[in-house]
Amino acid sequence: MDARTIRLRAGLSVLWRREGESQIGVDPRCAVVLENLTRGEQRVLDLLDGPDFAPTEADLTRLGHTVGVAPGRVRELLGLLDRSGVLDHGSRRTGSALGPEEAYWSRVLPGGDGAGLLAGRDHAVVRVCGLDHVGLRIATHLSEAGVGTLLLDDEHPVRRSDVGPYEPIDVGRPRAERARALLRASYPRLRTQAEPGRGPDLVVAVFAAVADPVRLVPVLREDLEHLPVVIGDVDIAVGPLVRPGRGPCTRCLDLHRTEADPAWPAVATQMRCAAPAAAARQLGQIGAVVAAHQALAAIDGREVAVEAATLEVGPLSPLPVLRQWTIHPECGCGGPDPVRAAGADAAASRSRTDPHGSASEQPASRPTAPV
């Protein structure tokens, strides 16, 4: 007889619905109802409940003998539970020994491999560029969710408006340096440097007002998957998740906006040069949660809502707005060389500093505006 222990997925319980009917779990996405059971069969199922004890098939069969359930019927019930996806084949620990993160993912993933998902996060390297209070909150969520390595980029000083996730004493000191110190203090296992030769799996780039193509050139040059987060006047736009060569990029979005409003390039350039307004607290918190949620979905290999889309969130509505985007035919980002397009953008911007150029155009060899 098989001596392996039999466990329900973490967090699932055996619930007595009525005489002859038991239920495992509650949410329809991971629950199952068993009907036409004898009282003895319900008692056998009850033995599977409990966070600290996992019976073997022999234990269940022994109980079956005492309550009138034949060994074949015990096996049949176990097969039914297995086919329903409520048994845990991934963990050798009982539910109470799992952390809440692993228990959750063991319960909801189709394969039940919460430990594998967390191992993937621990192995992941994510770069967060732009560490205002929104960027640091995103980094904090990623650390808390178990991302193993965070590379933090932002040499601008901490502003008074960043205090919240930063300490008041941090004001005036480099954001990246302070963000590393704060995150290491809360998450001692977090690594803030990658192994030599190991690039990021994902870049989360936080922008004030509009995405800045100049800041994205290194990301495009290395063909890195990236998630723009743009803090607007009213909302924060998360996405699209740019997978180089697949789906629209930030330049596609700019080209679509230019079609809708020919003045958009001039407006956008001025917004990139302007001193950024700090995002309101609640806006920053909502935006950071959504951005981290989508970043984690990408890292985990789960479905991402911002695939060729942006999620726009803000305090005015509890529901995010999902906006779909397509590759713009003039962008060329679906082709083999996305850097050329961004490089051309940067070159075009640089040409505006030409003293012989139009006086009405904005210079672009500006310092990158801090977020």
Ligand SMILES: [Zn+2]
């Ligand atoms: Zn594009």
